[in-house]
Amino acid sequence: MTAGADRRVAPPEQARVLFADALPRVVRYADLLADAGVERGLIGPREVPRLWERHLMNCAVVEELIPEGSDVVDIGSGAGLPGVVLGLLRPDIRVTLLEPLLRRTVFLRECVDLLELENVTVLRGRAEEVKRELRADIVTARAVAPLPRLAGWALPLLRKGGSLLALKGEQAETELAESQDDLSALRPCVADVIRVGRGKVEPATTVVRVTVTSESDHATQPRTRRAPGGRKKRGRKR
Numbered sequence: 001m002t003a004g005a006d007r008r009v010a011p012p013e014q015a016r017v018l019f020a021d022a023l024p025r026v027v028r029y030a031d032l033l034a035d036a037g038v039e040r041g042l043i044g045p046r047e048v049p050r051l052w053e054r055h056l057m058n059c060a061v062v063e064e065l066i067p068e069g070s071d072v073v074d075i076g077s078g079a080g081l082p083g084v085v086l087g088l089l090r091p092d093i094r095v096t097l098l099e100p101l102l103r104r105t106v107f108l109r110e111c112v113d114l115l116e117l118e119n120v121t122v123l124r125g126r127a128e129e130v131k132r133e134l135r136a137d138i139v140t141a142r143a144v145a146p147l148p149r150l151a152g153w154a155l156p157l158l159r160k161g162g163s164l165l166a167l168k169g170e171q172a173e174t175e176l177a178e179s180q181d182d183l184s185a186l187r188p189c190v191a192d193v194i195r196v197g198r199g200k201v202e203p204a205t206t207v208v209r210v211t212v213t214s215e216s217d218h219a220t221q222p223r224t225r226r227a228p229g230g231r232k233k234r235g236r237k238r
């Protein structure tokens with residue numbers, strides 16, 4: 001990747017505390033975003049001055065919600081947010097960066113190689129097409145799709161007790177309230193809105209967390225319906 005030193009932005013003091021030992025590699029990632037990321041149109045040049053606060057640190061605090069040793073799928077990684085940051089911060093988790101666009105997966109693979117991210121893999125594909133090949137304890141997504149569509153992609157990937165962590169804006173409560181029926185229809189689940197990183201990032205990061213409570217992923221199973229008289233009857237295949 002090429003370097004354009006003039007665009008690089010030094011980490012703020014809070015980043016040193018937040019990233020601790022991971023900081024040198026996060027700085028390298030920030031440089032990749034500011035250089036090749038901008039040159040290839042993966043992030044806008046206006047994002048560079050606020051790369052640390054609005055992007056890297058905002059994503060990093062989500063790690064508080066990820067149990068140790070989790071398999072994480074980051075849907076619609078784009079230039080690697082939040083998946084690359086989480087992989088850098090948490091060597092104990094395994095992260096799959098799921099992204100359909102070739103240009104972006106090329107950049108992501110280069111990041112994984114250059115940052116020597118042994119716990120991160122890149123998968124080119126669409127979330128709705130990987131239900132049979134991916135299983136996760138945590139699915140993350142930022143700026144990818146409205147909650148009902150995102151949950152339709154994420155919930156089938158989750159093991160029982162696993163959570164979708166959707167990084168959302170200030171309207172998260174409203175979006176969740178309007179989506180509750182859609183979520184329940186997908187798979188038994190509980191959902192809440194959490195603000196993470198208070199005192200570390202300003203503003204705190206808003207996350208809609210949807211945790212699945214059922215063992216089986218009935219969203220991918222043939223539908224069954226109760227026939228008159230009590231026996232279950234197979235739904236017609238479409």
Ligand SMILES: C[S@@+](CC[C@H](N)C(=O)[O-])C[C@H]1O[C@@H](n2cnc3c(N)ncnc32)[C@H](O)[C@@H]1O
Pocket residue numbers: 075076077078079080081082098099100101104125126127128141142143144
């Ligand atoms: C606005 S970008 C956000 C990228 C990154 N998450 C971030 O916050 O900077 C949305 C990303 O979602 C990806 N995307 C769109 N539809 C998708 C799908 N069906 N499955 C997986 N990713 C998808 C796009 O290619 C794009 O990279």
